Structures are given as structure tokens and as C-alpha cells.
Amino acid sequence: MLTGAVGLAGIPGILLVGAAWCYLLPGERRQLGRLVAGLALSAAAALAVSLAVAVSRGAVVEGSFGEVVPGLGLLLRGDSLGVTVSLIALLAGGLSLLETRRRPREEAAILICVAGSCVAALGGNAVLLFGGAEMGNIGALLLIASGRGRVGRGALLAFVIEHGALLGLLLPAAWLQAISGTSDFTALPAGVLSWPLALPWAVAGAVRMLALAIAPGAREPRTSRAWVAAAAVPTAAVILLRLREAEGIAAPAAVTVALAVIGGATAIWGAHLAWRWAGDPRLAGRGLLISAAGWPVALAGVANADAAVAVAFVALEIAVLAAPAWGLIAGAGRWGRILAALALLIAGGLPLGLGTSATILGLGVAASQGRVAVPLLVALGWAAVVATAASLRAARAVVAGGGPREQPVRLDALAAVVLSLVAAVAPGGAAVLTVGPLVGGAAVDSPDAGTIRGPGATWPGGYIVVAALLLALAVMSVALLLDRRLPRATIGGSMLRPSPWVRGLGVRRRLGTGLRVVPGWIERIDEWLIPQPQFGFALVGAFAALFLLR
Structure with missing residues (x-):
């Protein structure tokens, strides 16, 4: 199995090839789209598992694919964090195949989202981390458009907000490249990531994680908005965890x-x-x-x-x-x-x-x-x-x-x-x-x-979960032996009783008149004790003497 640079590049590469194939399929070829997506995810998962085996033995797989500009390389690194997040993203993509109502273009968008998560996870510097997150944004926008037939205002607003937040990740990447000559997470000098650089990086990860405020909640059977959140979480986790890695101890x-x-x-x-x-x-x-x-x-x-x-x-x-x-x-x-x-x-x-x-x-x-x-x-x-x-x-x-x-x-x-x-x-x-x-x-x-x-x-x-299950089985068994039915929830009608909080309001109203004077008395006692700092010690000493000398 490929475990070197070719294997690192093969994980997102296979996913993008599968996405292009699914995108070109007609809308009615759903079974073929699922098959192509399944093959792409399986092949990428096989490469990720082989990398995980190598990483578990202490190896760190790296691959350089040239430089965009002098000093800014396209570096992929298969460390423990990157491979694990890639496997989680691939597992999430595999679970999505269990939904049979998606069309081929939706499968293509899901593959792009997973590929973006893998690029962000396996990226060896902050520039590739930004590129993978942006790829995930594009896949999410395509996923919403494929599911609903159009891109709504809410989806466009979410895309703009996330894109703007990710620019906060590109800013420290460019600055680190300028002052340190690299944005590689493992090569940053100690203390170089000061708060003006770390703060926009952190906000980018937070906004990416909080995309859940817009993404979940599908209303139509065909839409795949709920899966957009599943694609956003791994990328956000990588951004925040890489920030902790770059910051060092504190x-x-x-x-x-x-x-x-x-x-x-x-x-x-x-x-x-x-x-x-x-x-x-x-x-x-x-x-x-x-x-x-x-x-x-x-x-x-x-x-x-x-x-x-x-x-x-x-x-x-x-x-x-x-x-x-x-x-x-x-x-x-x-x-x-x-x-x-x-x-x-x-x-x-x-x-x-x-x-x-x-x-x-x-x-x-x-x-x-x-x-x-x-x-x-x-x-x-x-x-x-x-x-x-x-x-x-x-x-x-x-x-x-x-x-x-x-x-x-x-x-x-x-x-x-x-x-x-x-x-x-x-x-x-x-x-x-x-x-x-x-x-x-x-x-x-x-x-x-x-x-x-x-x-x-x-x-x-x-142990607590197993004990709770055993207790529930015991209660159900006793109820069956005694021929007692378990209570059922009833919504509406005369069977609905007020909650204990509501029933407790009557007691609170009856006691409210007398309790209103208590804060005033406490305040007066406190004001009297302030100019008499020794009184409290004398009072405590008197009580202690009563218990010790009785």
C-alpha cells in the first residue's frame, strides 16, 4: 500500500476524481452515483488506514509537491492528528452513503467536503490549512445548491461569513511566512505566534465550528443541509488543534x-x-x-x-x-x-x-x-x-x-x-x-x-451506563410480573398536570410577603458588623469555648 508522498496526495486526489465523475452523471443515476462515491471513499480510506498503521509505529510521512512562491511549499504531512481527522471525515462520508435519496451532484459535493477536510488535516503549513478549509466551503455551497435546486440567502450569508473568517487564518499564515520564512507548524520559532496573529486564527476556527447555527435542520427530503455541519466540524477541529500545536504550552x-x-x-x-x-x-x-x-x-x-x-x-x-x-x-x-x-x-x-x-x-x-x-x-x-x-x-x-x-x-x-x-x-x-x-x-x-x-x-x-441498563431491565421485569403498565407521556387534555415548578409558585407567593423583609435585616446586620471587625472572632471563640469546655 502507498504510504509515502503519493499516498498522502492520493487521499484527496481520489476523492476529487470521484467528485468530478459524480458531478457529470445525470440526476436520475442515483445508484451509480452512490457506487462511484463509495468506491472513492473506500480507496481513500484504505490509503488513510495504511498511513495510520505507519504513524502508529512512530513514523511521520511527509511529501513536498513544489513551491507556489519561493519559500512557500505545498507540504503534506501525515502525522497522528492529520490522519485521525482524515479517518473521521472519511467515516462521516461513508455514513452519508446510507441515505439513498441523494442525487449524484450531492454525492459530488460531499466528496469535495471530505477532500477539503483531508487537505486541511494533512496540510503541513497554515497555507494548506486555509486551502482545505476553503475547499470545504465550496463543497458545502455546492451541496446546498444541489439539494435545494438553488442557493438561498441564508446559505450565501453563511458562506460569506465563513469565508471572511477564514481570511483571518490566511493573515497569520502570510505574516509568519514573511517574518519567519515558513508557516510550517513544526518549524515555527518559539513565541513567534503572538496574540495579534493567534487571535484571528482562533476566530476562524470558532466561526467554522459555529457554522452549526445555520447548517443543520433539513426541511425537504432531498436536501442535504444537515450534512454540511458534519463536514464543517472536522475542519474546525483541525484549525483549533493546529493552533494549540503552534502556540506551544500556553x-x-x-x-x-x-x-x-x-x-x-x-x-x-x-x-x-x-x-x-x-x-x-x-x-x-x-x-x-x-x-x-x-x-x-x-x-x-x-x-x-x-x-x-x-x-x-x-x-x-x-x-x-x-x-x-x-x-x-x-x-x-x-x-x-x-x-x-x-x-x-x-x-x-x-x-x-x-x-x-x-x-x-x-x-x-x-x-x-x-x-x-x-x-x-x-x-x-x-x-x-x-x-x-x-x-x-x-x-x-x-x-x-x-x-x-x-x-x-x-x-x-x-x-x-x-x-x-x-x-x-x-x-x-x-x-x-x-x-x-x-x-x-x-x-x-x-x-x-x-x-x-x-x-x-x-x-x-x-459502568454507569451498564448499571442504568440493568436497573431499567429490572424495573421493566418487575412491572411485567406485577402486571403493571409503565406510565406513558400524554400531551394535551386533562391528563396533563402542572410541573412541580408551577405548583411551587403558590407556596412561593404565600411566603413571599414574609421573606421580603429578610434581605433588609441581613443588610442591616452586615452594615453593623463592618465597623466591628473583632466581634465576629469573639462570637466564634465563644461558641468554640462552649463546645470545648462543656
Whole structure:
């Protein structure tokens, strides 16, 4: 198998050849388009696997393909990060083939998106990183146009925003080339990436990750807008992880603060959007994905957060791949609605995937930073709580709103949900296969297949999931033996009772009059204690004497 420079260039090259072939096929030749796309993805995956085997043995495969201008070379590098992201992008493209309603031009656009992700991942310098991201933008625009028959204003606006943000990546690349003679990630002098250069780079990755705010949520059976997000996430992850690699040990403070503010605000906004529209699975699911996208952005500038960023990226990609389950929920039968409910719970961060692992590791890293990271810890914690509650509400609404089956179960979403459940049972094994190659084996520790451990936190998710399943089976078995039916969700009618929060308002109103005077008394006592600093010590000493000398 080719593992040298030809193998590196062959991965995106095969995908682009397959894209050109699919683009030239007539619209009615869907089976042939799927066959061509499948062959291209299989051949590229075979090359990527052969590179992964070489990289796992400690080798770093490089290939130079000339220079655009003197000093600016077309360098591809097959390191651990690049090969792993390429495999994830190829896997996402392979899952897309399970959807049989796409036309050949949509398959061509998907291949272009995957090729762009591979170029960005395997690029050895910032210029090729920019080129791969731009290729992904073009593929996304073509994908939307092929699915809808035209390019809408929202798609054009998203393209313009992402293109403008990526210019922030080209600026530091050109500047590094001018002052250092190279933009190679491994050859940059220490400290050369100051905050004026790192900040636009970070914003480019954040905007690329937050393309989820526009991309998901297909309305028509033919459209492929939901897959645009699946193509955007790997490229955004590469941009942010390469930035951490170029920065070295610590990121500039301005970059850390900017990413924390953008990511934290996005996580809260998406969670509240999902809570507000929990009755509409399409809007709720989009909000959950937006909230999940904020986590890797918020943690990308935090020290020792490599494992948390990588786990959050993998969890987000799986949740996006499962999004078609709730994107076309209208007319879905019983199993389709159960699949949609599971996909919503996965997007909400419940222990049905790596979402809970990302939450635990992210909060642990934020807590380990001390008081300076308290705002980030509070923001991410609040976003996690609201997103979890919103996903439970949305899943309940989906299951309770059953109807006659009109749409078949989405096989691509089913495969993503199964993959997520496997990762939930074995988070340690998933970390060894994905997180370790992405950020290095030293960043994450997996004592066994059911446990993942990072700086500041440990999550034995596999054991908890298995215990929860056994408990659920025990409850169902007892209910069947006692001939008791499990409660069913009821939406509408007299069976719907007010929530405990609403019932608690009456108690709050009855106690409100008396409780209003409490803050005033506390304020007066505090004002009296300020000019008497020794009184508190005397009071504590008196109580201590009572307990010690009784």
C-alpha cells in the first residue's frame, strides 16, 4: 500500500476524481452515483488506514509537491492528528452513503467536503490549512445548491461569513511566512505566534465550528443541509488543534479569553434555544448542537484542555451525524421517533455517547484553573444543565407525538446512534482510538475500556451506563410480573398536570410577603458588623469555648 508522498496526495486526489465523475452523471443515476462515491471513499480510506498503521509505529510521512512562491511549499504531512481527522471525515462520508435519496451532484459535493477536510488535516503549513478549509466551503455551497435546486440567502450569508473568517487564518499564515520564512507548524520559532496573529486564527476556527447555527435542520427530503455541519466540524477541529500545536504550552491570554467568551456564550445560547423550542424537535436539536459546538471552542485556549477539546469534538461530530433522525421527523413511525429521541438525548449530552465524558472533562479542566476560570466554569455548567433538561423535554415530546409511518428510518442516523451507544459503553476505548491520536496519549488516561480520565476529572461512563441498563431491565421485569403498565407521556387534555415548578409558585407567593423583609435585616446586620471587625472572632471563640469546655 502507498504510504509515502503519493499516498498522502492520493487521499484527496481520489476523492476529487470521484467528485468530478459524480458531478457529470445525470440526476436520475442515483445508484451509480452512490457506487462511484463509495468506491472513492473506500480507496481513500484504505490509503488513510495504511498511513495510520505507519504513524502508529512512530513514523511521520511527509511529501513536498513544489513551491507556489519561493519559500512557500505545498507540504503534506501525515502525522497522528492529520490522519485521525482524515479517518473521521472519511467515516462521516461513508455514513452519508446510507441515505439513498441523494442525487449524484450531492454525492459530488460531499466528496469535495471530505477532500477539503483531508487537505486541511494533512496540510503541513497554515497555507494548506486555509486551502482545505476553503475547499470545504465550496463543497458545502455546492451541496446546498444541489439539494435545494438553488442557493438561498441564508446559505450565501453563511458562506460569506465563513469565508471572511477564514481570511483571518490566511493573515497569520502570510505574516509568519514573511517574518519567519515558513508557516510550517513544526518549524515555527518559539513565541513567534503572538496574540495579534493567534487571535484571528482562533476566530476562524470558532466561526467554522459555529457554522452549526445555520447548517443543520433539513426541511425537504432531498436536501442535504444537515450534512454540511458534519463536514464543517472536522475542519474546525483541525484549525483549533493546529493552533494549540503552534502556540506551544500556553496560549496568549487574549486568545484564551476570546475563545472562552465566544464558546461559553454560544453554549448558553444554544441550550436556552433548545429549551425554548423543546416542542419542535428540529429547532430543539439545532439548539442542542449549537450548545455542544460551544464546548470545544470555549476550551480551545485553556491550558491542559487537549483531552477535553478532543472528546468534545468527537462527541459533536457523532451528534451531528445523528441529526437526520430529528431533522425529518414529520411522518416518522414509532421506531423513527424512538431514534429521533435517542439522537436528541445524545446531542443533549446524556450518557448515551461521549457527550457526558466531554462535559465531565471540560468542567474538570475549568475547575482546575482556579478562580480565574470561575466564569467559564459557571457558564459551561449552566449550559450543560439546561441542555440536558431541554433534550429530555424534546425527546419526550417526540415520543409522545406518534403517528402513522410515512418516512423510513434514516439508516445513516441509525448507524451514528449505534456508534454513539458503543462509545458510551466504552469511553476509554473510544479515547484510545480517537483522543489519543488527536492530542497525544499523554493527554488522556484510560485505565480500562469503561473509564476515561483527564486532567481534573474521571468518568467511569461505561459502568454507569451498564448499571442504568440493568436497573431499567429490572424495573421493566418487575412491572411485567406485577402486571403493571409503565406510565406513558400524554400531551394535551386533562391528563396533563402542572410541573412541580408551577405548583411551587403558590407556596412561593404565600411566603413571599414574609421573606421580603429578610434581605433588609441581613443588610442591616452586615452594615453593623463592618465597623466591628473583632466581634465576629469573639462570637466564634465563644461558641468554640462552649463546645470545648462543656
